[in-house]
Amino acid sequence: MSNRLSRMIKPSDGKSVMLACDHGYFMGPTHNLENPRKTIEPIIPYADTLSVTRGVLRSSVDPKWDTPILLRVSGGASVLNDDLSNEEITTSMKDAARLNVAAVAISIFVGTAHEKQSLVNLSKLVDEGEDYGIPVMAITAVGKELEKRDAKYLALATRLGAEIGAKVVKTYYCENFSKVANGCPVPVVVAGGPKLKTEADIFNLVYNALDEGAIGVDMGRNIWQNEHPVAVIKAIRAIVHENATVKEAQQVFEDNKKSIKAELEN
Numbered sequence: 670m671s672n673r674l675s676r677m678i679k680p681s682d683g684k685s686v687m688l689a690c691d692h693g694y695f696m697g698p699t700h701n702l703e704n705p706r707k708t709i710e711p712i713i714p715y716a717d718t719l720s721v722t723r724g725v726l727r728s729s730v731d732p733k734w735d736t737p738i739l740l741r742v743s744g745g746a747s748v749l750n751d752d753l754s755n756e757e758i759t760t761s762m763k764d765a766a767r768l769n770v771a772a773v774a775i776s777i778f779v780g781t782a783h784e785k786q787s788l789v790n791l792s793k794l795v796d797e798g799e800d801y802g803i804p805v806m807a808i809t810a811v812g813k814e815l816e817k818r819d820a821k822y823l824a825l826a827t828r829l830g831a832e833i834g835a836k837v838v839k840t841y842y843c844e845n846f847s848k849v850a851n852g853c854p855v856p857v858v859v860a861g862g863p864k865l866k867t868e869a870d871i872f873n874l875v876y877n878a879l880d881e882g883a884i885g886v887d888m889g890r891n892i893w894q895n896e897h898p899v900a901v902i903k904a905i906r907a908i909v910h911e912n913a914t915v916k917e918a919q920q921v922f923e924d925n926k927k928s929i930k931a932e933l934e935n
């Protein structure tokens with residue numbers, strides 16, 4: 670279990686840049702993730718972990734790549750349904766072990782009609798993970814209700830995930846985020862959510878989340894829906910692993926944008 674966790678969260682600094690590409694499990698061929706391999710291949714060298722479903726792992730991830738895998742194992746709803754909370758476990762722990770993943774991830778939907786179901790699903794997954802030595806990440810999902818992302822709600826949902834046995838919790842950044850991170854006894858990473866307006870918005874989110882107690886990010890759309898995904902992830906890495914400021918991250922972004930453009934033109 671510890672060995673798997675230290676593959677995802679770098680033991681040198683206890684931080685992690687996870688690349689989230691698991692959106693298709695309920696969103697289908699999301700913008701810029703229509704062809705998962707094409708999206709993932711250029712960015713993966715800069716990710717400490719890759720989050721995908723088993724379908725994308727099998728079809729689009731080269732087994733020779735050595736980036737640890739965080740396997741999404743919950744699902745059962747699609748964007749066509751207003752209520753996204755009716756999820757079950759969709760991949761067995763036996764298959765997760767066979768796929769040699771570093772951890773599995775499951776959404777919990779606190780405060781919804783399927784609150785109990787999702788929390789019991791998490792507890793079952795944690796029990797099975799103990800048998801195989803596979804850590805579980807709980808994701809405090811809000812479905813379409815993005816306005817739910819406040820400190821009071823996220824602190825509750827995050828803590829519930831940890832209490833049931835998640836080894837890591839993924840949640841959202843929010844105002845007073847330290848209330849969320851401080852109330853959670855296991856490491857917390859933040860998702861990015863829908864595409865933000867500017868790169869500075871992304872770097873501010875990452876900087877503030879880390880400053881207020883997150884150990885990293887598990888971010889998707891704000892990386893691969895950007896015109897310069899490699900430059901964005903490199904700038905995020907600078908904040909997470911090198912304590913860069915927002916200004917320094919912006920400079921990393923601009924420098925990489927230029928050098929990648931020059932490489933393409935040559």
Ligand code: R5P
Nearest residue numbers: 689692860861862888889890
């Ligand atoms: C939802 O599909 C997943 O939990 C995503 O992995 C999570 O929301 C992170 O991706 P994004 O940064 O695009 O929100």
